Amino acid sequence: MTDQAYNFAYLDEQTKRMIRRAILKGLAIPGYQVPFASREMPMPYGWGTGGVQVSAAILTPDDTFKVIDQGADDTTNAVSIRSFFERTAGVATTTATSAASVIQTRHRIPEEPLTEDQILVYQVPIPEPLRFLEPRESETRKMHSLEEYGLMHVKLYEDISRHGHIATSYAYPVKVEERYVMDPSPIPKFDNPKLGDMAAIQLFGAGREQRIYALPPYTQVVSLDFEDHPFEATKADQVCGLCGATDSYLDEVIVDDAGGRLFCCSDTDYCTARRAQGHQGPAFLDSEAVA
Amino acid sequence: MLADALAGGFDTPATQSAHAFRSVMEAMARPGAIQGIQGGAPPAPLSVAAGTVLLTLCDTDTPIYLAGKADHSDVRAWLAFHTGAPLTGPSHAMFAIGDWDALMPLSSYPIGTSEYPDRSTTLIVECAELEANGTTLRGPGINSKAMLSLPETRAFQDNRALFPLGLDFIFTCGDRLAALPRSTVVSRSHGEAAPAQGAF
Ligand SMILES: [Zn+2]
Secondary structure, eight states, X not given: OOOTTSBTTBSOHHHHHHHHHHHHHHHHSTTOXXXXXXXXXXXXXXXXXXXXXXXXXXXXXXXXXXXXXXXXXXXXXXXXXXXXXXXXXXXXXXXXXXXXXXXXXXXXXXXXXXXXXXXXXXXXXXXXXXXXXXXXXHXXXXXXXXXXXXXXXXXXXXXXXXXXXXXXXXXXXXXXXXXXXXXXXXXXXXXXXXHTTOSSEEEEEETTTTEEEEEOTTOOEEEOOXXXXXXXXXXXXXXXXXXXXXXXXEEEEEOSTTOOEEEXXXXXXXXXXXXXTTOOOHHHHHHHHHO | OHHHXXXXXXXXXXXXHHHHHHHHHHHHHSTTOOEEOOSOOOOTTSOHXXXXXXXXXXXXXXXXXXXXXXOOHHHHHHHHHHTOOOBOOGGGOSEEEEEHHHHOOGGGSOBOOSSOTTOBOEEEEEOSOOOSOSEEEESTTOSSOEEEOOSOSHHHHHXXXXXXXXXXXXXXXXXXXXXXXXXXXXXXXXXXXXXXXTOO
């Protein structure tokens, strides 16, 4: 049931048309940031209003919607966006990655490979990968138009000379189809290889900065790197304490008052599904050994 | 007639336009993939697909160019009532609609600027046929390759050469559509004869 006090998916039809036109141009020019007139949403900017507006423009009542925040479905932010669209668009919701037709995300790409029947919507805080080099929008726009990406490489190389490796571990810049340098939003660089050649459509929405950009399926996406320092999709060199996964991105969490620490999957649906299949991580083996 | 102009819009605009947009988005995201689309009932000569795309994307902010037979008084009245979109010539069109020949020459449409390549025309091309054969498509959105019956090859190669500037195309036929964004690399399929030299 939708709440009739709202428009379908909250936004009025004219706003949705404007966002839809921006999405189409974004898909036609992969990695290019399309300006759009962002609307006030009934939530603060930090809560992913760009992603929410993109979701509002693409959802149909037939969709099954999932929201993840840092990989988890149960944070305040994820729960509130999910219930927002349950109420305003009447969509079914899920926490299972494979059951979702539209997934809105902040800071992660699900571990489970997405399919052609799915759409991934990113909440983007800062869409401009060149922003830290040049604060003026007029200048960064010019740099993109001229493919002036040398400074970006210099910045990454400074990391190498200072740290011995590229220290950027989130929002690691990528080049799309050998043309536009794009900010993949603050996903860990562990997720960067999933951006390219993905079967699902990827849409990026930045509310405060009023930008929409997109990656069509099967698009070439390359993380910037150097011959002598190739890109590495790093993660903690541990296994998940709960499900034993060796291939998933891990968060380090404090588990007790004594400051005990545990590495576990950041993608909670992935971890839950593995445990349901009977996989068990060393955290359980340890406790059995103690008992 | 006024009564005709009032008919043929969406009965439930919010959900019908949402479904229709998903068809258009899937088409633009997957060049060459043919999608069904419905909801609009435009006057002749517009197809259901073309009329539904216009209802879904157009309003007072989107100047439309009606080319050739599409520039019909019934179409004008219908668009005015359901979209409020201003009519214009090709050089100011955000959307253009018509048969391929009527839409020519492509050089008359805006292709965007180097800083705003999105400010370019989307052409809705009414086609007598729309099939997954003829021309080979490669590029973003396409897993290896796709096939689509395009009205010609050369114009799309020239358009691709402008990337990231360029025009984007939606091909409509009955209640189906497919799209070809500027990013797609188009080549004549094996076995199709090359045009004779000097044909132009
Ligand atoms: Zn796990």
